[in-house]
Structures are given as C-alpha cells and as structure tokens.
Amino acid sequence: GENVEQHPSTLSVQEGDSAVIKCTYSDSASNYFPWYKQELGKRPQLIIDIRSNVGEKKDQRIAVTLNKTAKHFSLHITETQPEDSAVYFCAAINPGGFKTIFGAGTRLFVKA
Amino acid sequence: NAGVTQTPKFQVLKTGQSMTLQCAQDMNHNSMYWYRQDPGMGLRLIYYSASEGTTDKGEVPNGYNVSRLNKREFSLRLESAAPSQTSVYFCASGVGGSIPYEQYFGPGTRLTVT
Numbered sequence: 001g002e003n004v005e006q007h008p009s010t011l012s013v014q015e016g017d018s019a020v021i022k023c024t025y026s027d028s029a030s031n032y033f034p035w036y037k038q039e040l041g042k043r044p045q046l047i048i049d050i051r052s053n054v055g056e057k058k059d060q061r062i063a064v065t066l067n068k069t070a071k072h073f074s075l076h077i078t079e080t081q082p083e084d085s086a087v088y089f090c091a092a093i094n095p096g097g098f099k100t101i102f103g104a105g106t107r108l109f110v111k112a
Numbered sequence: 113n114a115g116v117t118q119t120p121k122f123q124v125l126k127t128g129q130s131m132t133l134q135c136a137q138d139m140n141h142n143s144m145y146w147y148r149q150d151p152g153m154g155l156r157l158i159y160y161s162a163s164e165g166t167t168d169k170g171e172v173p174n175g176y177n178v179s180r181l182n183k184r185e186f187s188l189r190l191e192s193a194a195p196s197q198t199s200v201y202f203c204a205s206g207v208g209g210s211i212p213y214e215q216y217f218g219p220g221t222r223l224t225v226t
Contacts, residue, residue, distance in 0.1 A: 001171070032212040043202065043217040044155065089154055093212040098143060098162050099170065100215065102154040
C-alpha cells in the first residue's frame, strides 16, 4: 500500500539551532503535503502545508521544501525555541483529498 | 464555535464489549475522518466520509463501523472490542472536495480494552 516514511524519529537540538525533518512518499499522485504539530496530550494542528505545484514555502521560522521527482519533502525550523518541542507529523494526500497517509512522527526536543 | 468535539474523552472496555465514539463539527465541513494513533505509528485512517451520505474504508477499517448521521456528526462503532483496539482515536473534519485542504482534529478519545 501507499506509505510515507519520516526521519528521524527523535531529534534533539540546542535552543537557537535549526531542525530538519524529512519525509518520503510512495504515491506519485500525491499533491498536497501538510505538516502537523502535536504537543503532549493535545490534538494535531497544522503548522504549514505545500502543494505539488510549489517547490518551497516559508512562514516565519518554518519552511517546507518539496522535490516531486524524488518524492521527498522536508520541514525546516530555524532559531528553535523550547516551545517548538513536540511531535511533528508529515502527511501526503492524493487528488480527491481524502485518503491521508501520515508519517510515523518525529519527536523534537529543544534544549534551553 | 467549538470546532470538532468528541465524546467520551476516556473509556475502558472489556474484551467483547461494544461502544460508539461520537464526533461532531460546527464548521460546515463536508468531509469527516476517523484516525487511530498508536505509539511510534503516527495517525492511521480508519474510515472517512467524503460528504454526507457516503463512507469509505481507510488503511485500518477491520473491527470498526461508521455512520455519517448528518453533515455535522460522524460516529465510530466497535462491535466487539479487542485489546488490539487500545489506542487514542481522533476525529477530524475538512472542507472536502477535489482540492485537499487541512484537516481539523478533535481532542481525541483514549480507549483502553482489557
């Protein structure tokens, strides 16, 4: 079946450093790639997304890049802060927009 | 505007018992989803409803049934609970349609089956 691989599973950085999380998807028809942040005991919430007709998108300290040829997309967080500590999930969605495949998640620790 | 709500928040069942998880949204969304979240496995889609009156299987539908009661409500039923169904269940809703957009998640239901 279709899948999304996400790496690393755990990432620890010093406050102020950058963090990069990578995902690879298998369904070449996927055209929408959201990233969700989930704090401990809370619901997942969208932080940024990108569509297949765009190579890069930025929102303040967060950016996402997409390489359609390689079926690979990445989340970049710059100037990390302790409140960035959470689990981050990538996802891939195909046209029709219903069958969402999530990565297994990356637990990010930002040390003050 | 409450967004997506789920009941109950916590539930403990014995093997073989049945129960229904309730979900409602007040954002006038067309599509609704049920996911389960297990440690180290992310979110896996159980069932979804693209629009009122339709439901379809996701990745892991075995052991579950759903009902899209109306545009606002989408319930998930476990007919005969098994320990393997111990998980956190999230309901979500989205605008729907041919162009995908973000999904809005409910607060989750933590289910334990003993």
